[in-house]
Amino acid sequence: MPPASRQVGKEARPKALDDSLKPYPITAAVESAMAVAKRGADELLVEADFLQKLARSEATGQALRIKLGLDPTAPDLHLGHTVVLNKMRQLQDLGHTVIFLIGDFTAMIGDPSGRNATRPPLTREQIEANAKTYFEQASLVLDAQKTEIRYNSEWS
Structure with a gap:
């Protein structure tokens, strides 16, 4: 044994x-x-x-503090996000803290190289609306009461 x-x-x-x-x-x-x-x-x-x-x-x-950072470039999360959201939930269930990091600053910039048209700069209003729906959708998987929401603009 x-x-x-x-x-x-x-x-x-x-x-x-x-x-x-x-x-x-x-x-x-x-x-x-x-x-x-x-x-x-x-x-x-x-x-x-x-x-x-x-x-x-x-x-x-x-508890460990585990971060998941997403740029709110669209109003909806996609299926691929559920893989990492499920892993984050498992870690929450083990007693750890999940930080849902909204990339509001990076979404405002878009793709600075100009090569990616799918990442145009967004307005503050668009970012706030997308961030709100992101967290609502993520909360279908994550325990919202055990999730800390932060914004990367806090560090810029």
Whole structure:
């Protein structure tokens, strides 16, 4: 029977992992959370880093903050968005916080190269209307009460 906990030390972590993270025990609950995160995913980049973040979250009781950024360039989300929205919901169900990041600033700019006519600059009113419908649609999958809405213009 495998041990209920295993330690991931520096020697097991790739160089890309932030060495300032102290290793936390990888418990059965952490491994279960990792299995949920990986289910349906093609690849997790720096998997050991994510595993340590899950372990730190469990050890400290502090939820991970996971961001999903979408530019509101149209009034409707498309079917492809449901893949990542479902993954975000699974992480919410594990107790983590989802930040629904609206790319209002980037939508206002459009495609600055001028090569993509499907991404024209939008007015503030268009962006606000699209952002409202985006969150309404995303809330059909996400738990709206456990979702934080932010705008990338807050950082520009």
